[in-house]
Amino acid sequence: MFISLEGVDGSGKSTQARLLVEALGEGTVAIREPGGTDAAERIRTLLADPATELEPLAELLLFLAARADLTERVIRPVLEAGHDVVSDRFSDSSVAYQGAARGLGVGEVIGLCDTATDGLWPDLTLLLKVDPEVGLGRAESDDRFEAEGLDLQRAVAAAYEEIAVIASDRVVVIDATGTVEEVHARVLAAVEARRA
Numbered sequence: 712m713f714i715s716l717e718g719v720d721g722s723g724k725s726t727q728a729r730l731l732v733e734a735l736g737e738g739t740v741a742i743r744e745p746g747g748t749d750a751a752e753r754i755r756t757l758l759a760d761p762a763t764e765l766e767p768l769a770e771l772l773l774f775l776a777a778r779a780d781l782t783e784r785v786i787r788p789v790l791e792a793g794h795d796v797v798s799d800r801f802s803d804s805s806v807a808y809q810g811a812a813r814g815l816g817v818g819e820v821i822g823l824c825d826t827a828t829d830g831l832w833p834d835l836t837l838l839l840k841v842d843p844e845v846g847l848g849r850a851e852s853d854d855r856f857e858a859e860g861l862d863l864q865r866a867v868a869a870a871y872e873e874i875a876v877i878a879s880d881r882v883v884v885i886d887a888t889g890t891v892e893e894v895h896a897r898v899l900a901a902v903e904a905r906r907a
């Protein structure tokens with residue numbers, strides 16, 4: 712099964728992704744986006760640097776280039792070998808950040824993600840929901856997106872709500888308030904419900 716975790720910056724998805732990978736056990740492959748291949752990690756460094764000036768479309772295409780490489784080289788082979796993949800972000804991040812928050816268009820970005828991944832979407836997307844204010848308060852790093860502050864995070868949070876409706880067949884909204892253990896239990900319950 713291909714599982715992605717999504718949420719605003721500081722929603723705790725990286726911690727939850729790690730705990731989920733541990734719970735699913737050996738053979739489960741953890742990836743984070745952007746990243747996961749040599750080229751994608753280099754693109755990640757470029758995108759995270761607050762000194763990088765980028766037009767929104769150029770930014771989107773860099774995320775998509777990283778994702779296309781990761782999908783073909785890592786995700787598809789792992790899934791074909793019968794293992795689970797847990798991804799810290801995937802195409803829904805592009806839809807929320809670039810499509811909605813940056814204004815490139817939700818429908819347009821969904822279409823471009825579909826092209827970049829040759830139609831691969833997660834079987835299950837766990838959307839970790841916290842108030843953007845709370846998230847920004849606990850986000851550890853200060854990358855280009857976090858540095859832009861609350862307005863961007865609010866736009867992203869609203870976009871995720873929309874995605875949860877558009878893609879209700881695969882998106883499960885998880886209450887990400889409470890302790891790490893409480894949220895982990897909700898995450899596991901959602902995965903087990905999908906497997907059943």
Ligand code: TYD
Pocket residue numbers: 720721725743744745774799800801802804805806808809850852854856857
């Ligand atoms: P992430 O690694 O989740 O941030 P952090 O580890 O600092 O919490 O993601 C990096 C940033 O990239 C994050 O602010 C969201 C953004 N992003 C996009 O704007 N579009 C995308 O397609 C992806 C995958 C991430």
